[in-house]
Amino acid sequence: MPEAALLQIDNAERVFGGGRTLFGRRLPAVHAVQGISLDVKKGETLGVVGESGCGKSTLARLIVGLDRPTAGSITFDGRDLVAEARSDPQKLARRVQYVFQDPVASLNPRKTIRSILEAPLRHLLGLDKAARAARLKELMEAVNLAPEFLDRYPHEFSGGQAQRIGIARALAADPELIVLDEPVSALDVSVQAQVLNILDGLKARFGLTYVFISHDLSVVESVSDRVAVMYFGRIAEIGPAKQIFAEPRHPYTHLLLSSAPTPGKRSLIPEDANTELPDPYAPPPGCAFHARCPRGTDTCLAAHPPLEPAPGQPSHLTACYHPIEGAGHA
Template identity: 75%
Template sequence: MNEISQKPMDREALLTIRDVERIFGGGRKLFGGHLPAVHAVQGLSLDVKKGETLGVVGESGCGKSTLARLVVGLDLPTSGSITFNGEDLAALAKKDRNALSRKVQYVFQDPVASLNPRKTIRTILEAPLKHLTDLNADRREARLAELLQAVNLAPEFLERYPHEFSGGQAQRIGIARALAAGPELIVLDEPVSALDVSVQAQVLNLLDKLKDDFGLTYIFISHDLSVVESVSDRVAVMYFGRMAELGPAREIFRHPLHPYTDLLMRSAPAPGRHDLMSEDASAELPDPYNPPKGCAFAARCAHRTDICVAGKPAPDEATGGNDHIAACYHPLGKA
């Protein structure tokens, strides 16, 4: 695991995100004036290297799902650029949606909701084969069998409807659909958070195996730190639409630089851990319609000084070596 987690550092970037911003709202009203705008994602820059798993962690409202939709082209950035293998993703999405879908695929959070209740599994899995590949009917049939084999589902399942499946099985179907057209990058948006813990482990192990078998690259989005830690090579921590910390998974979890990462880790309940955090009920996210001028985390931060309130730290304000960066003026020391 150690060697694996170091290797992708040197590899070339498969996906490059530069200064991406996505603003919702903000249009003009009928009679002048601006509608309120929300920055879902702001000033985000990161690379996803070929063959790695990039974990994205954050709490609700931090913009991680917006990021996912931007990467698969379901949504377009307001400004900034996303390039996949040197090709501009937004341009590609406008010009030829299907070309993008052949390269980047998506696995949804709610496995049952992502399957059309009135379609059989065969129709659902055949759709990407029909529209994204030029396989003929026989080859499609063979590919279907291959896909089901890959995600450990019985061939009889093809003729059934989504409601006949448990969450774990439905998620396997969702994964098979994402694999169908042979993508290079799969964005997994909370793929296991709707599943029971015993099933969660099954799906995580399956994802691990598929990555090796098909040489995939993952962006793994989750709010669960322990899950992200167990699957990721590198981790990006997001807070309030911005990157708080980015670096190799081990570095981040051993020696977090950003106080927010540290807070997340201390909050995560773990079996056998009794120490509850001291209370502070003021832990509210800032108002998205009226964002603070400085660091968004400043209000909750114990290390806050005037400089934090005055202006936003750069994403690489603090560095910890080994491409470990954090947007913090007062990074935590390495203990």
């Protein structure tokens, strides 16, 4: 794995709302993501995990240029991605692509699969008719769909097939980085496995880099090299997947891991524990997880904990004043 970072996010922040009304009254603002710093190396898969409302989809939209950060910078392959998204979105789209969560909603119901897949070939690569036909055949073969499907409409497809079309579209422009936003959470388990296997194969075949966003820990564990755990718009823990899953240091990661239902295991979570997220319009001071945290102290309320490396593991960072030391999860 080459060491150069393909994507680098530095202190990115995205605020929704805010500003003032005509009469100078402040409008409420929500920090969807704040203080996010991470990098993705060429050829790796970075898994991003978190519950709904933690800002993972906002992060995904920032990376593909569908949205712009209100502060901080994002660099892709040494160039300013934010500036490029504004000045030449097509150039960016040639290198960074996106797979949507809802496979059916991401396909225009009134277009055939052919015209959906041809759009990036025509507008991003400027291929002529013959080249487009050849590439379409290649794409359909890459995602394991029969070429006859090209002339059908999206409603004729099952969720799994539609998601493969979504993947084919992302692949069409031959990008380097693909952001996958919950690509399998709308699918049945049996179909989910099909799509995950296809993604795996494509990555090896085309040398792709993935940012894989999901709320499902077991899926993220099976695909990721590194994992970032997000809570309330910030990174709680980031590091190599093996270490995060074997020795979670942040109490939130630990909670997530012990909550996941697994065949053959009964749940251990007490039914009256607090699962409420803080109010995004009035974020608590210090660590946002404090109210739910069994290890919380007054220190946690004073300031937000910085991301710090675990002893002896420089790549495993945790934003916690009282990390869990050396204990595997139950």
